[in-house]
Amino acid sequence: MCLGCQESHPKKELIRIVRSPEGEYSVDTTGKKAGRGAYICPKQECFEAARKSRGLERSFKNAIDPAVYEALAQQLQALEVTAKTEE
Ligand SMILES: [Zn+2]
Numbered sequence: 001m002c003l004g005c006q007e008s009h010p011k012k013e014l015i016r017i018v019r020s021p022e023g024e025y026s027v028d029t030t031g032k033k034a035g036r037g038a039y040i041c042p043k044q045e046c047f048e049a050a051r052k053s054r055g056l057e058r059s060f061k062n063a064i065d066p067a068v069y070e071a072l073a074q075q076l077q078a079l080e081v082t083a084k085t086e087e
Pocket of ligand 1 (some may be wrong): 002003005007041077
């Protein structure tokens, strides 16, 4: 289920955000990174919705620094741009 729009989508249409055992957050494009994961649509609007509703905090049961959100937003944006170029 997407953290932003709260809708169910096939996993391949979602991206995984992972919290590593060291407590670092990143966008997991391979789906194989170790750590706790949360899923979200690769869309800026879903990310913003998740940021507003504190979906990541709820999923990871941890406070998340705004800088982490910024870094994830940038990684997500890069993915979105790549996806558009490939169309
Ligand atoms: Zn979504």
